[in-house]
Amino acid sequence: MGEVPESHPRYASLMARKMLTDAAKAGMLADSALIAHGRGEAFDYLLGENTCEPARKAIVETAARLKSSENCVISVNGNTVALAGSQLIACAAVLNCPIEVNIYYRTPERMEALLSALQVQRQQAVELYPELLSQISDVEILGGAPDGRIPNLDGPRANCHSDGILSADTILVPLEDGDRCEALIAMGKTVCVIDLNPLSRTARTATVTIVDELTRCVRILLGCLRQEPAPENTDWDNEANLQDAIEVILRRFE
């Protein structure tokens, strides 16, 4: 797969697969992580593998919410680190907020692999965005020593940092599961998610849902965060925006 030329029509998709299969070999992912990625691929295929207009609007709104928050956090799981760790560290640098590793199938080995990968990605982020050097160096990476719990959520995935997810007013969670999204909303947080399935419980529960592929939209999000953001839209209608994303998919079937 290393031989795929950048001009290949499926270059981005093939590279994402390679990043994930490499991450699986490095012990960063749960058994079901590649299957979850495949589900996303199918929805991205239905979206035409393009960032649709409803997704662009949701990215702009997410940038506005994050910028206007008191204290925000970016929550990452294995697939997110594998696919977009460096870009999300750059986002955290611009926002001056922490990144917190929070995974469903928590084992000490996976946590260690993910925290190590993020330190490597911090260096990659500096290479990609040298102008952000000092902010990138200051990004706190949490997850290794959780001292709090998300209420009304069972198991290790509820473990979190009191100075991270627990106290944040706004949280960006790429690739969230439905139960956790509901629990975060129930805590009164502004929850911005990235989810390729506009019908999922996560997509329908979140405050702002970006229906787009992670690596594509995170680059756009970073661009928005580095500009003067649009003001937060207090009338944001997430349901209507999801319906617009569904319309994009429906056109694919015509």
Added chain:
Amino acid sequence: MGEVPESHPRYASLMARKMLTDAAKAGMLADSALIAHGRGEAFDYLLGENTCEPARKAIVETAARLKSSENCVISVNGNTVALAGSQLIACAAVLNCPIEVNIYYRTPERMEALLSALQVQRQQAVELYPELLSQISDVEILGGAPDGRIPNLDGPRANCHSDGILSADTILVPLEDGDRCEALIAMGKTVCVIDLNPLSRTARTATVTIVDELTRCVRILLGCLRQEPAPENTDWDNEANLQDAIEVILRRFE
């Protein structure tokens, strides 16, 4: 995952995941196999995880085509063996036809793992269908020593047996890729496929396309094969049947 009770609403889906992750650990699958399964899961989710009426019609038609063929073959890849090897051996037993392992990313280790798995599954098939004992024992399992090539197809995936895929007039290929499906059709064969994505090139190219989840539809297919089959429908309109499957998905988005 061994603890999932049969009454769990997602039992079948969770068991399929377990079969695939176990097969991956046993060296039966390519790196991208779990991702491919995830794509299928997404389409099955859109189909409501049920065998839809258009799929039932395509299963009946497939049974009729296989029964009325002169010499048919069942072509299997890694995911197919992992998910439905025993049931397909039973189908081959009823049809008195061979099973041929034909994989995209062919390595000696994967071939060996798959051929070994099929021998274990042959015993499982006998336990499941003891009344088919002698026919199951007679099923030829091909793939280990290909002596022919599918014309107009590059790479090791073109390798096949002259007394299997090469000479068959009718071929059942669960989980086929688009290039190979086109090459088989170009050879003048009747190609019956199982594909959860009704928009895929495979689905649109095949003679008969069953838009259904493999483990669900193979059980129904086996039932059809063991009954007196409906006569082959020479007016079979695959495109119209695919459109009916698409309508099922579109209703999910309403």
